Amino acid sequence: xxxxxxxxxxxxxxxxxxxxxxxxxxxxxxxxxxxxxxxxxxxxxxxxxxxxxxxxxxxxxxxxxxxxxxxxxxxxxxxxxxxxxxxxxxxxxxxxxxxxxxxxxxxxxxxxxxxxxxxxxxxxxxxxxxxxxxxxxxxxxxxxxxxxxxxxxxxxxxxxxxxxxxxxxxxxxxxxxxxxxxxxxxxxxxxxxxxxxxxxxxx
Numbered sequence: 001x002x003x004x005x006x007x008x009x010x011x012x013x014x015x016x017x018x019x020x021x022x023x024x025x026x027x028x029x030x031x032x033x034x035x036x037x038x039x040x041x042x043x044x045x046x047x048x049x050x051x052x053x054x055x056x057x058x059x060x061x062x063x064x065x066x067x068x069x070x071x072x073x074x075x076x077x078x079x080x081x082x083x084x085x086x087x088x089x090x091x092x093x094x095x096x097x098x099x100x101x102x103x104x105x106x107x108x109x110x111x112x113x114x115x116x117x118x119x120x121x122x123x124x125x126x127x128x129x130x131x132x133x134x135x136x137x138x139x140x141x142x143x144x145x146x147x148x149x150x151x152x153x154x155x156x157x158x159x160x161x162x163x164x165x166x167x168x169x170x171x172x173x174x175x176x177x178x179x180x181x182x183x184x185x186x187x188x189x190x191x192x193x194x195x196x197x198x199x200x201x202x203x
Contacts, residue, residue: 003182003201005163006098007152008129009143010109012168013186014082014091019046022082026075040069041076041135050110052140070154078087080115092125094192097203099128106132108152108165113137132156143167144175164199 011017018101019037027033037043041062050057055077063070107129109116116135120126134152136188141148153160160180167173168186176183184195193203 001150001161002166003103003155003162003199005104005158006105006196006201007106007108007163007165007181008095008165008171009165009167009172009186010107010111010119012088013166014088014095014125015123016086016088017084017136018074019083021085022075022079023072026072027152036069037074040066041073047110049112049114050136051142052113055112055114077115081118084119087123087125091192094111094196094203095125097193098196098201099178103201103203104132104156105129105156106134106152106156106158108148110136111143135158143169146175146179149176149179149181164196164201190193 009016019041020033022029022035023033027036045058045062049055059077060071062073066073067118097104105128107126111119114136114137116137134155136142136146136148139148139151141151143149149160149165151202152158160176164183164187165173165181165186166175166184167176170185173185182194182199184190184199186192196203
């Protein structure tokens, strides 16, 4: 089947986001930072904001649970932009090249509806998608729930078996494969351009 569509996850693929970029200097104590990120502001909590819960509600819920950590919990979203360190240049270069081809390009991201506009405004390469981006926080659905892939397929009238899905999260890759997508799992060693060429994508 000929590839017509290329779908990008954003965090870990095009954007380098990690709460440690802020909390490393905030705590100045790696052990305390890791304890906080594992037990207090854990990824499962952040994912609920990606699923559509407001940042203020998510913050208040966690402060009630862990009142001793109120200052640190409130610092999380107040300093979110520091956690979004930069783009991932080698993968953004591939996106820019693809933008000059006839492939349709899409974004499918787990991202809070409140914080995503900041990335959109500050990184010009998002314009390459021409608005064809499905954001979990807006849809109130989150990967790896298959329903969010169906939103993408139905909204843009595309076929899974004609589409490459790129993500750094193995669970998301496995779900996409089960739905019939061709996939590329991004790891620190992945050469995205080579992987796409190997799949027959002409860059």
